[in-house]
Amino acid sequence: MSILKTTRRVAAGLVAAAAATFAVQANAGGHGIDLSGKTVEWIIPFSETGGSAKWANFYAPLLSEALPGQPTVVVKFMPGAGSTKGANFFQEQSYDDSEGTLIFGSSGSTQFPFLLGDPRVKYDYADWNVVLASGTGGVAYLTPEMAAKMDGLNAAPLQSESFIYGNQGATRLDLVPTLAWEMLGLNVESVMGIKGRGDGRLMFERGEANIDYQTSSSFLSGVTPLVEAGTAVPMMTWGSLDDDGNIVRDPTFPDMPTFKEVCEATDGCETSGEKWDAWKAFFIAGFPAQKMVFLPNGASNDAIVTYTKAFEEVQARADFAEISAKRLGKYPQMTGEAAQTALESATNVSPEAKAFVVNWLQEKYGVSLNN
Amino acid sequence: MEILAEALPALGDAWGLILQPIVLGYLVLGVVMGLCIGVFPGLGGIAGLSLLLPFMFGMDPILGLALMVGMVAVVPTSDTFASVLMGIPGSSASQATVLDGFPMAKKGMAARALSAAFASSLFGGLVGASFLTIFILVARPVVLEFRTPELLMITIFGLSMVGILAGRVAIKGIVAAGLGMLIGTIGEGASSGDLRMSSYDFPYLTDGLKLVIVGLGIFAIPEIISLLRQDRAISKTTQLGGGWLDGVKDWFANIWLSVRCSIIGVVVGVIPGLGGSVVDWIAYGHSVQSTKDKSNFGSGEVRGVIGPESSNNAKEGGGLVPTLLFGIPGSGSMAIFVGAIALLGSGQIEVGPAMLQNNLDITYSIVWLLALANVVGTLICIAASGGIAKLTTIRFALLAPFLFMIISFAAFQSGQNLMDLVALFAIGLLGILMRRFDWSRPAFLIGFVLSDPAETYANQAVQIAQSRFRSGMSEGLEYIFTPIVIVLLIITVLSVVVGLRQAKNILAEGDVQSGSKRAPFIFMLAVTAYIAYAYYDAASIPSYSRDRTFPMFVAGVCLVGCAVLIIRMMLRPETDTIFADREREGDDASxxxxxxSTLAWFAGLLILTSLWGFIIALALFLFAFMRLRAGVSTAFAALYTVAGIGFMMGMAWLLNRDFPPGLLQEYVDLPWPLT
Structure with missing residues (x-):
C-alpha cells in the first residue's frame, strides 16, 4: 500500500499535478487563508547542505499537509554572504505580493550578524512575523586524553594544555564555544576555513583538532558513535533555558553538565559579570531559538494565525515526537506567544554584551565590525 | 576473514533488495530523469535532487534510494553530451573531457567520442563499485590518515597537472594558472573574512565567482563565438565518420588505461573535501603521461576522453565513503542526498560513523544501485549517441542562440542575480582572448578550481604545524612529513619535470600561428596589470590576517613570470611562438x-535582459538572431522563438526557478515568467 501510494506521489510530482491529487480534506476556511492550488516558497538563506536545509526539509512536507488547501511547499535555497543575502532579499518582500505563499527560515547565523551590526545587514527582525521558533543545543567534547585531565567538573587542569579547534568563522555561531572556552581559561587556537561543523568533526577524528562542538542533532548522529568507541568524551553542553530564563541541563543530554556548572567549578571562571552576560546573551541568540520561520513584513493576522495553526497541527501529530527527536533533538518547537518571546530574546542583546563581543572579536581575531 | 563473514550476508541482502522489479523500475525512472537534467550544463544533480526532495518524506527507503541514486549516478554520464558536442563543460566532472572530446566532434567523430566516453563511464562505474565493496569496510582508518598536509599535497599534485597543459610557452601556462587562482580568491577570505578584489558596496563579488560561470565562460563562450563566426556546423565534415561501435572498440583497446583511471577516480573520490574538482585533471594527466605518441592530445585523441570519463563515474562511488561513513558530503548533490536519506523511512537510516554497523546492507545497496544506474544510463546514452551526434552537422547559427539561452539560464541559477550574466560575459571575454593568444585555458581552470582548497589547506596546515612545532620539533616534522606526503611529493615533482618537458608537444588547443607583436603584447600587459593590482589589493589587507598571504604569494610568483614573458616579448622577433595569435591565420582569421560583431549579439541579450528581464529579452534576441544573422524566414524565426521560450519556461517551471529580472521589473509587477 505504501509503495502504491508513494508511486502515485512521485508520478503526481513529475507531472507537477502536486500532492493535491490525493490530499486529505482538512479543516480549511473559517478565519485563515486558503492556499489550495498554491505553491508556498520557503526561502532558506543557506546552501542545500547545511543544518537549516535539514530542518526545512523536515518541516516542508509536514507543513504542506497541515496548511489549509495542502499547498505544495518547496524549499528554495538562496545562499550568499553567510545568509545576509537571502535575509536582505526577504526584507524587500511585502506580504501583498505573496499573500502567504512566501516564508523565510532564519538561523543563528542570520541572527549574529544582525546583532553584531554587520555592514551587510539590511534587514530588521522587527519587521517580520514569526510563526515558528525551533530550539537546539550544543555539546562540546574532547579527546579522551584531555578529558582524563579534567578534575571532575573543574577544567582548571586543562588550562596548561594547548587546544586546536576547527572554526567556521569568528563571527559565526562558533563564537559561543570559543568564548566559553576562553572563559574557562583554555588556550584554544582556532583553525579557520572550516566549511561546516562536519568538517570540524572530521578534523577532530583525524587527530588534528582536540576540542570540538556540535549542535545536538549532529552530536547525536556524528559523535555518539565516537563516544561509544572511546575516541571522544563529552565535556559539557551549553544548556537549555527554563521558563524563567535560567540555564538548566539540556533535556536531550540530561547526564551532561552544562557550561554553567563547569564554569562554577573552575577557578577563574565567573558566572556573573559582563563576560558571562555577553556569553549568555549570544547563547540565547544562537541556540534556544536558533531557527525561526517568518512571514514577510505586513502579513495579515489571518495568515499568521493560519501558519501558527499549521505548525501546531504538525506538532500535534501522533508520530511527531518520534520523527522529530532524531532529526531535531528534543527541543521546544515554539509557536504563537512562545515564539514571539523566543524571537525577542534571540534578537535583543544588551548594548554592553554587544560592545563586549565586538571588542573581543577585534582583540582576539582582528575582526573589525565598527565600520 | 571476519570482515568478510560480516560483509557477504550484507552484500546478499543488498542484492535481494535491489533485484525487485519495483526497485529497478524506480531506478530506471531516476536514471531517465537524471539524463534529462544532466544534459543541460550547469544544472546537474543538485537541481534534480531538489526536485525529488518533496517526495522523499516517508517513502520506502529502498525505493527512494533507487530513485535518487539513479539520478545522481547518471549526471556525470549525460553531461558528456555537452562537453563533447558543444565544448561546454557540463559540470566539474567533465571539464577535461572537453579537451579532446570536442575536437573529435569537430572532426566529425562525435558518435565515436561519445560512445568511447560512455563505455569508459560504464566501466569506471563498475570498477568503482567493485573496489568499494571491499574498500568500504576498511575505509574509515584509511580516510582518517588524510590530514590537512596530505590534502594540501593532493591539491598541489592536481595543480601540477598545469605542467602538462601549460602549452608551448611553459611560463605562460603557469601565469594562466596563477591568474585562475587569483580569480578564485576573489571575495571573502575563508580565514578572517577579509575581502579580496571586492567591496561590500558591490556585494556580488564578495561571494566569489562560481565554477559554473567560470567554466562556461572560459570554455563554452569562446567556442560558441568561434564557431558562430565561421558560420558552419560543428563538424567540419558533413559525413559523420566513426560510429558508436568504433568508440566502444577504442575503449576496449585502452582498457587498462580505463582500469587505472577508474581506480584513480575512486581513490581520490574517497578523500573528503577534494573529490570532484581534481579527479578528471589527474586522470587526464595520467592519460597523457602514459601515452607514447602525445602529438594528438588536444586535437582529438581518444585516450584523452577515455581517461577522464573512466574516472568521473568511479569518483561518484568513491564519494559515497565520506558521505556515508563520515556524514560529510563530498559534493553539493551528495549533501542533498544525505538530507534526503534522513527523510526516507522516517529517519531509520542515519548516515555517519554508525552507518557500517547498523546499515551495511543499505550501504551496499547504495553502492550497487549506483553501479547499476551507470549501466542503465550508459546503455541509454550509447543508444542515443548516434542520433544526438547528428547535431554536429546542423548549421551552427541555428544552434547558437539556443546554447546562449541555456548557458545564460545555467549561469543565472548559480547566484540568481543579473550580475551572474555580466560575470559570464566578462569571463567569456577573457576566455576568448586567452584562446586567441594561446594562453592555456585548462591551466586557468585548474588554477581556479583548486584555488580555494589550496589556500584553505595551506593556511590550516601551516597553523596546525606551527602549533605542533611549538610542542616539539619532532612532533611538527612527524605531522608534516608523513609517508603519504612524501610519496605524493615525489610523484608531483616527477610529474612536473616530465610534464614540462613534454608540454611543448601537447597542443591542448591546436597549433596557433604567430604574427604581429602588438595585440599579444597588449593582452600580456593587461594580464600583468590585473595581477599587479591583485597583489596590491591583497597587500592592503592588515598583516595579521591570513587572507592576504595566499593571493600575495600567487600574485608574486605570477609577476615574476609576467616579467620574464615581457622581457622575452621585447627581445624576440614577432614570429616567436610567444606571439601566438589566432586572428593571424587559420579558422578564426578566415x-x-x-x-x-558576433560578441555583440550576446552582449545584446545581456543588455536587453537588464532592461526588460530575461524572457522578453530572450524572445527579441531569438527572433532577431534567427531573422538577421541566420537569415531564415520570418515564420521559421517566429517558430524557433516560440519553441525556445516554451522550452525555457518548461524547464524553469519544472525546477521551480526564476529568471533574471531587468529594470522594467523594478517598476512594474509582472506575472511569472516575466517577473
Missing amino acids: ATHSLW
Whole structure:
C-alpha cells in the first residue's frame, strides 16, 4: 500500500499535478487563508547542505499537509554572504505580493550578524512575523586524553594544555564555544576555513583538532558513535533555558553538565559579570531559538494565525515526537506567544554584551565590525 | 576473514533488495530523469535532487534510494553530451573531457567520442563499485590518515597537472594558472573574512565567482563565438565518420588505461573535501603521461576522453565513503542526498560513523544501485549517441542562440542575480582572448578550481604545524612529513619535470600561428596589470590576517613570470611562438564574421535582459538572431522563438526557478515568467 501510494506521489510530482491529487480534506476556511492550488516558497538563506536545509526539509512536507488547501511547499535555497543575502532579499518582500505563499527560515547565523551590526545587514527582525521558533543545543567534547585531565567538573587542569579547534568563522555561531572556552581559561587556537561543523568533526577524528562542538542533532548522529568507541568524551553542553530564563541541563543530554556548572567549578571562571552576560546573551541568540520561520513584513493576522495553526497541527501529530527527536533533538518547537518571546530574546542583546563581543572579536581575531 | 563473514550476508541482502522489479523500475525512472537534467550544463544533480526532495518524506527507503541514486549516478554520464558536442563543460566532472572530446566532434567523430566516453563511464562505474565493496569496510582508518598536509599535497599534485597543459610557452601556462587562482580568491577570505578584489558596496563579488560561470565562460563562450563566426556546423565534415561501435572498440583497446583511471577516480573520490574538482585533471594527466605518441592530445585523441570519463563515474562511488561513513558530503548533490536519506523511512537510516554497523546492507545497496544506474544510463546514452551526434552537422547559427539561452539560464541559477550574466560575459571575454593568444585555458581552470582548497589547506596546515612545532620539533616534522606526503611529493615533482618537458608537444588547443607583436603584447600587459593590482589589493589587507598571504604569494610568483614573458616579448622577433595569435591565420582569421560583431549579439541579450528581464529579452534576441544573422524566414524565426521560450519556461517551471529580472521589473509587477 505504501509503495502504491508513494508511486502515485512521485508520478503526481513529475507531472507537477502536486500532492493535491490525493490530499486529505482538512479543516480549511473559517478565519485563515486558503492556499489550495498554491505553491508556498520557503526561502532558506543557506546552501542545500547545511543544518537549516535539514530542518526545512523536515518541516516542508509536514507543513504542506497541515496548511489549509495542502499547498505544495518547496524549499528554495538562496545562499550568499553567510545568509545576509537571502535575509536582505526577504526584507524587500511585502506580504501583498505573496499573500502567504512566501516564508523565510532564519538561523543563528542570520541572527549574529544582525546583532553584531554587520555592514551587510539590511534587514530588521522587527519587521517580520514569526510563526515558528525551533530550539537546539550544543555539546562540546574532547579527546579522551584531555578529558582524563579534567578534575571532575573543574577544567582548571586543562588550562596548561594547548587546544586546536576547527572554526567556521569568528563571527559565526562558533563564537559561543570559543568564548566559553576562553572563559574557562583554555588556550584554544582556532583553525579557520572550516566549511561546516562536519568538517570540524572530521578534523577532530583525524587527530588534528582536540576540542570540538556540535549542535545536538549532529552530536547525536556524528559523535555518539565516537563516544561509544572511546575516541571522544563529552565535556559539557551549553544548556537549555527554563521558563524563567535560567540555564538548566539540556533535556536531550540530561547526564551532561552544562557550561554553567563547569564554569562554577573552575577557578577563574565567573558566572556573573559582563563576560558571562555577553556569553549568555549570544547563547540565547544562537541556540534556544536558533531557527525561526517568518512571514514577510505586513502579513495579515489571518495568515499568521493560519501558519501558527499549521505548525501546531504538525506538532500535534501522533508520530511527531518520534520523527522529530532524531532529526531535531528534543527541543521546544515554539509557536504563537512562545515564539514571539523566543524571537525577542534571540534578537535583543544588551548594548554592553554587544560592545563586549565586538571588542573581543577585534582583540582576539582582528575582526573589525565598527565600520 | 571476519570482515568478510560480516560483509557477504550484507552484500546478499543488498542484492535481494535491489533485484525487485519495483526497485529497478524506480531506478530506471531516476536514471531517465537524471539524463534529462544532466544534459543541460550547469544544472546537474543538485537541481534534480531538489526536485525529488518533496517526495522523499516517508517513502520506502529502498525505493527512494533507487530513485535518487539513479539520478545522481547518471549526471556525470549525460553531461558528456555537452562537453563533447558543444565544448561546454557540463559540470566539474567533465571539464577535461572537453579537451579532446570536442575536437573529435569537430572532426566529425562525435558518435565515436561519445560512445568511447560512455563505455569508459560504464566501466569506471563498475570498477568503482567493485573496489568499494571491499574498500568500504576498511575505509574509515584509511580516510582518517588524510590530514590537512596530505590534502594540501593532493591539491598541489592536481595543480601540477598545469605542467602538462601549460602549452608551448611553459611560463605562460603557469601565469594562466596563477591568474585562475587569483580569480578564485576573489571575495571573502575563508580565514578572517577579509575581502579580496571586492567591496561590500558591490556585494556580488564578495561571494566569489562560481565554477559554473567560470567554466562556461572560459570554455563554452569562446567556442560558441568561434564557431558562430565561421558560420558552419560543428563538424567540419558533413559525413559523420566513426560510429558508436568504433568508440566502444577504442575503449576496449585502452582498457587498462580505463582500469587505472577508474581506480584513480575512486581513490581520490574517497578523500573528503577534494573529490570532484581534481579527479578528471589527474586522470587526464595520467592519460597523457602514459601515452607514447602525445602529438594528438588536444586535437582529438581518444585516450584523452577515455581517461577522464573512466574516472568521473568511479569518483561518484568513491564519494559515497565520506558521505556515508563520515556524514560529510563530498559534493553539493551528495549533501542533498544525505538530507534526503534522513527523510526516507522516517529517519531509520542515519548516515555517519554508525552507518557500517547498523546499515551495511543499505550501504551496499547504495553502492550497487549506483553501479547499476551507470549501466542503465550508459546503455541509454550509447543508444542515443548516434542520433544526438547528428547535431554536429546542423548549421551552427541555428544552434547558437539556443546554447546562449541555456548557458545564460545555467549561469543565472548559480547566484540568481543579473550580475551572474555580466560575470559570464566578462569571463567569456577573457576566455576568448586567452584562446586567441594561446594562453592555456585548462591551466586557468585548474588554477581556479583548486584555488580555494589550496589556500584553505595551506593556511590550516601551516597553523596546525606551527602549533605542533611549538610542542616539539619532532612532533611538527612527524605531522608534516608523513609517508603519504612524501610519496605524493615525489610523484608531483616527477610529474612536473616530465610534464614540462613534454608540454611543448601537447597542443591542448591546436597549433596557433604567430604574427604581429602588438595585440599579444597588449593582452600580456593587461594580464600583468590585473595581477599587479591583485597583489596590491591583497597587500592592503592588515598583516595579521591570513587572507592576504595566499593571493600575495600567487600574485608574486605570477609577476615574476609576467616579467620574464615581457622581457622575452621585447627581445624576440614577432614570429616567436610567444606571439601566438589566432586572428593571424587559420579558422578564426578566415571566418565570415568578425569577433566583435558576433560578441555583440550576446552582449545584446545581456543588455536587453537588464532592461526588460530575461524572457522578453530572450524572445527579441531569438527572433532577431534567427531573422538577421541566420537569415531564415520570418515564420521559421517566429517558430524557433516560440519553441525556445516554451522550452525555457518548461524547464524553469519544472525546477521551480526564476529568471533574471531587468529594470522594467523594478517598476512594474509582472506575472511569472516575466517577473
